[in-house]
Amino acid sequence: MTSPLSPSSIKAAIIGASGYTGEETVRLLLRHPRVEIVALGADRKAGLPYGAVYPHLDGRGLPDLCALEDIDFTTIDVAFCCLPHGTTQQVVADLFARYPRLKIVDLSADFRLRDGDLYATWYGHPHQALELQKEAVYGLSEFSRDALKSARLVACPGCYPTSALLPLLPLVGRGLIDDGSVIIDAKTGATGGGRSAKENLLHGEMGEGLSAYAIAHHRHAPEMEQALSQVANAPLTVTFTPHLAPMSRGILATIYATLGEGETPQSVHEALTEHYRGEPFVRVLPWGAPPPATQHVRGSNYVHIAVFADRKEGRVIIVSVIDNLVKGSSGQAVQNMNVMYGFDETEGLMQAPLFP
Amino acid sequence: MTSPLSPSSIKAAIIGASGYTGEETVRLLLRHPRVEIVALGADRKAGLPYGAVYPHLDGRGLPDLCALEDIDFTTIDVAFCCLPHGTTQQVVADLFARYPRLKIVDLSADFRLRDGDLYATWYGHPHQALELQKEAVYGLSEFSRDALKSARLVACPGCYPTSALLPLLPLVGRGLIDDGSVIIDAKTGATGGGRSAKENLLHGEMGEGLSAYAIAHHRHAPEMEQALSQVANAPLTVTFTPHLAPMSRGILATIYATLGEGETPQSVHEALTEHYRGEPFVRVLPWGAPPPATQHVRGSNYVHIAVFADRKEGRVIIVSVIDNLVKGSSGQAVQNMNVMYGFDETEGLMQAPLFP
Amino acid sequence: MTSPLSPSSIKAAIIGASGYTGEETVRLLLRHPRVEIVALGADRKAGLPYGAVYPHLDGRGLPDLCALEDIDFTTIDVAFCCLPHGTTQQVVADLFARYPRLKIVDLSADFRLRDGDLYATWYGHPHQALELQKEAVYGLSEFSRDALKSARLVACPGCYPTSALLPLLPLVGRGLIDDGSVIIDAKTGATGGGRSAKENLLHGEMGEGLSAYAIAHHRHAPEMEQALSQVANAPLTVTFTPHLAPMSRGILATIYATLGEGETPQSVHEALTEHYRGEPFVRVLPWGAPPPATQHVRGSNYVHIAVFADRKEGRVIIVSVIDNLVKGSSGQAVQNMNVMYGFDETEGLMQAPLFP
Amino acid sequence: MTSPLSPSSIKAAIIGASGYTGEETVRLLLRHPRVEIVALGADRKAGLPYGAVYPHLDGRGLPDLCALEDIDFTTIDVAFCCLPHGTTQQVVADLFARYPRLKIVDLSADFRLRDGDLYATWYGHPHQALELQKEAVYGLSEFSRDALKSARLVACPGCYPTSALLPLLPLVGRGLIDDGSVIIDAKTGATGGGRSAKENLLHGEMGEGLSAYAIAHHRHAPEMEQALSQVANAPLTVTFTPHLAPMSRGILATIYATLGEGETPQSVHEALTEHYRGEPFVRVLPWGAPPPATQHVRGSNYVHIAVFADRKEGRVIIVSVIDNLVKGSSGQAVQNMNVMYGFDETEGLMQAPLFP
Structure with a gap:
């Protein structure tokens, strides 16, 4: 109000x-x-x-x-x-x-x-x-x-930090996931590169394929680390790989982490659901729901977050989507x-x- | 109000x-x-x-x-x-x-x-x-x-008739263009075909190319003719060719017509501008403005219409764009x-x- | 050989x-x-x-x-x-x-x-x-x-002239179509604009929509007219509208013309079929075949041409597709x-x- | 020969x-x-x-x-x-x-x-x-x-296993990477789903966005594990997340792994370069080259593989691209x-x- x-x-x-x-x-x-x-x-x-x-x-x-x-x-x-x-x-x-x-x-x-x-x-x-x-x-x-x-x-x-920090901040520091284990594999579209005319953002170059870029040296990594380190009360490094997909808008971040002691993917899901209850723009999808898609938040201020159990014991996979421009x-x-x-x-x- | x-x-x-x-x-x-x-x-x-x-x-x-x-x-x-x-x-x-x-x-x-x-x-x-x-x-x-x-x-x-009738209705019947000369070359995107799973609407089929379809037998032709014949007070046939472009939304109609006696592309432009003055959703672009693009009306209820002089004496080219779903x-x-x-x-x- | x-x-x-x-x-x-x-x-x-x-x-x-x-x-x-x-x-x-x-x-x-x-x-x-x-x-x-x-x-x-002249040259001058009636509505993809970084060719700008451009002043028009006038033995003006579609390669030209005295869409089709018999790269599709698509010639030196009867008496519609880069x-x-x-x-x- | x-x-x-x-x-x-x-x-x-x-x-x-x-x-x-x-x-x-x-x-x-x-x-x-x-x-x-x-x-x-096993097989089992640490984040296009008409593969559904699917239960995971376990001489589980990107062809696999004892990203790169020397279709990109893109192998039988040092000590990031249909x-x-x-x-x- x-x-x-x-x-x-x-x-x-x-x-x-x-x-x-x-x-x-x-x-x-x-x-x-x-x-x-x-x-x-x-x-x-x-x-x-x-x-x-x-x-x-x-x-x-x-x-x-x-x-x-x-x-x-x-x-x-x-x-x-x-x-x-x-x-x-x-x-x-x-x-x-x-x-x-x-x-x-x-x-x-x-x-x-x-x-x-x-x-x-x-x-x-x-x-x-x-x-x-x-x-x-x-x-x-x-x-x-x-x-x-x-x-x-x-x-x-930044757009990438927004997509990654919303799921990660409530988890890191409370021991729900291992602070040092975080891998963020993120995919964005053309507008992430702005409107200035650059060869690599031409439709002819990027229109029908997908590439990785700035591997291990994108400037959004220290931004994520600053926020995560603060809640972790300890310096922390994330693995972060951005990709460029042939679409105009949208970020999908696939996040891999080792579970904290005694935690399960379900407990991670419950913690996120609880944390964001009542938030107008953050939707933690129900357990078992279909995976998020950038199409589902296009043009809007929403964030969709979903949690999945990895087949590998002790690991959780989190997917979040936003519209990078909103x-x-x-x-x-x-x-x-x-x-x-x-x-x-x-x-x-x-x-x-x-x-x- | x-x-x-x-x-x-x-x-x-x-x-x-x-x-x-x-x-x-x-x-x-x-x-x-x-x-x-x-x-x-x-x-x-x-x-x-x-x-x-x-x-x-x-x-x-x-x-x-x-x-x-x-x-x-x-x-x-x-x-x-x-x-x-x-x-x-x-x-x-x-x-x-x-x-x-x-x-x-x-x-x-x-x-x-x-x-x-x-x-x-x-x-x-x-x-x-x-x-x-x-x-x-x-x-x-x-x-x-x-x-x-x-x-x-x-x-x-229908979506195509909307894109074509808005520019044409004010012109046909008043003698601004020759009723019998109208050619409508229209291009739409995937959602024009609905959500039912059809092979030709798969991304793999239509994702990276453009095709024509239903040439001279699309059901939107008689719909256009019914409306145009009514204002023309005479039966009238249009040439109509729809195309499928690799995008989700949008129709662009390129319309070719012979000018009526004594008319010019400018007089056609003025007539449309005058006709739609004050309309909340129909924008007749100023003479000389860049051509319309479906991107410019995406997700909205707007129609953009532009008029161009053909190099060929006595012909006018009109382009209109809408979002087919809006x-x-x-x-x-x-x-x-x-x-x-x-x-x-x-x-x-x-x-x-x-x-x- | x-x-x-x-x-x-x-x-x-x-x-x-x-x-x-x-x-x-x-x-x-x-x-x-x-x-x-x-x-x-x-x-x-x-x-x-x-x-x-x-x-x-x-x-x-x-x-x-x-x-x-x-x-x-x-x-x-x-x-x-x-x-x-x-x-x-x-x-x-x-x-x-x-x-x-x-x-x-x-x-x-x-x-x-x-x-x-x-x-x-x-x-x-x-x-x-x-x-x-x-x-x-x-x-x-x-x-x-x-x-x-x-x-x-x-x-x-030029790429557009190639797509238009191959179907038109055998028809113009022999009286199969009316030389002065030709309208070429052509659609191309991003690579038609070359590799230099221009704002309008960015994926963010053109990626999900379709636009017209250079209406009635594209430099490929006089090129087409030069070739057509030569076979017609008379100066001739074409109506030509290029469009930019969200794809990398391909041109689809939709051509409208008035039939010559005594001609029919079928006779036009036969003339083209006959003219190109034995040509390795030009395929005149059989009467009644599905309309051409740029996807079908992508990456190749082929031209597909199809002829259709318009519902309007005395008119023919011809569609041709090529890969603009091949x-x-x-x-x-x-x-x-x-x-x-x-x-x-x-x-x-x-x-x-x-x-x- | x-x-x-x-x-x-x-x-x-x-x-x-x-x-x-x-x-x-x-x-x-x-x-x-x-x-x-x-x-x-x-x-x-x-x-x-x-x-x-x-x-x-x-x-x-x-x-x-x-x-x-x-x-x-x-x-x-x-x-x-x-x-x-x-x-x-x-x-x-x-x-x-x-x-x-x-x-x-x-x-x-x-x-x-x-x-x-x-x-x-x-x-x-x-x-x-x-x-x-x-x-x-x-x-x-x-x-x-x-x-x-x-x-x-x-x-x-399978297409995903091909993209992942080519970089991984020479590394796993020789101790160059930790067998149990492998995460494969893979992205494919529409044709990965075949030609049968399914709603989720419609252009309208997938054309302008990116989604994850089959998280932790894709059938290509056990196929990868079978091959990797064999060279590792021990059962091994991989983390594998497939994604659907709005393109027709191509797979890009981003692979994260912990380095084996005494290994460095450079030693991994050298091992792969050495292993694939003389192979006609596998190109291990030079250290420091721009990251691979699916556009660069489109329509061909090539595999491009690149190795990167993560900022995180002891981790390596490997990116490989193939055309899924070739x-x-x-x-x-x-x-x-x-x-x-x-x-x-x-x-x-x-x-x-x-x-x-």
């Missing part, structure tokens, strides 16, 4: 509105009853109507695209920052310097890692806004509600904003998945 | 709820503020929870599937009939016989053709409910509002229901398209 | 070997018993092994990529030129200036139009090698055999080379299509 | 020629210089020309489909049996009873498991030809050459036949992969 103390409506800017996560944030906010989109930033496309970059949203009364520097943030409550990683940190620092009352929901990777050294190791350059890096709330909505309520800066989790980025960003402003957490996010 | 005389809410049954048009009707009605889904009929799947046939809609509080004969229609206002053609006519006749106050929105082909002989010729057997065939309102929403308001039985147009079937069905009950015509239908 | 006067084997260079038509030429020549690939030119990728740009052809003993200027053409018999249009003409002129005995099979658009003014109109700049433009043989293999035997420079037809470019290039050297015309080209 | 003792050519029948593995066997044998296809069996389609079920192979001079009982096996050397599992065993037993000199290459699952009880457990009924089950040679070509040379009945491995079934079947008859093992199988 929306809090009686919440504002009746707020004004939002989307920065980086010409990319896929920008567009998806626009799509969702368009149907949000308490948010008015007042600015759409995209430096290289400044001046164009939004319908020129996204014809499917033409005619919706959206503002034209404009340069970041032309946005008047004095009247804006919240900015969704959908810029590429690396450039975001300076933009955010500048915005806070000039508009201290602004709230920022960042969809980039810039504020996800809390440790400056870790950031520098994985991203190849020192972080430009270390104070903000520490301040940022890691916005995995289901685990960050208290911190989100007073947050000024939210770092939305729960994996823009949907979760809106969900976080709802929590920040005391809105009903599901506001603007109850669309059913689009299947077929 | 919703009429003040409208009921605050109505109860709906979906018959044939396990097929794609049934599912899509459910998806849309789930978000409709004035409709309560009280029964889901599917004889062969009776007893199953809806989530067992459509996992993406699990957990939405929907009734279980049941046999048609087990539905108590005395408390139901409107039935959406999503059964295969041929069997529908008897079902509808029986329902009206038993429940004279019921309203039925039929998504099958059974009541689209008004002439019994024409029906028998194209469908290979005599119509079983000739009186109802005559009574049914052909529900191309934008052209049937008055009739819809008092309709008891609505025959929703404006091409279930979305238009809900739109028709909105008109029938005096609801705001856009109620439940304002979702933005899902792109990418 | 290979002529007894033919060389037992020849040496070939592929220039522009990093693009799709370059790759496809390599793939086909690898299995050609009379051709040795001795150089692979790609200025921007010079120095890389071929497997670095096309891993599926790694380990085949191919030469590394090199800069054009580093290729020693003195020992090379034939060069396949797979460069972008516009730049090709100067390259070809330079090569002939330095290596007068070289033969060149050009897959670009540069030498397809025979008229300098027409070229300038459609390509926006004057042609840089007017003499060669006149000399080049337009290599639609089935119609150019005599000229090919002594050709030094062959301009391979018969639509590299396969036809190899076929032309076979004719030029007196090899059996099917040498290296008899692979069965890959279906499913 | 083909043995001088080999027959110059042999006559083959394909039984079950209307399914995908039947078709693929036909496609490959059509280009095999030493095999003549003399009969194509398909009981339910008997009497049809082959082009009626596979239009892409029309016009190739193939015999019409016929009933099994109408095939005269007295003149046939080898039968490729492409029937569904379960029915195959009786057919094979009958054929051997009547034609003792016949050789049979079976592509079904019926003779893969050597143990009658294991078969009964996984397939739900007792094996009908226990003697043949014991006699059958498990035809993973690279590991079965000696046995194949004198084999009368060959059981071709090396995963019909290609390997032909390869086995080549070995059986002393033909060059690559005869008929050297087509380059089809990419893009």
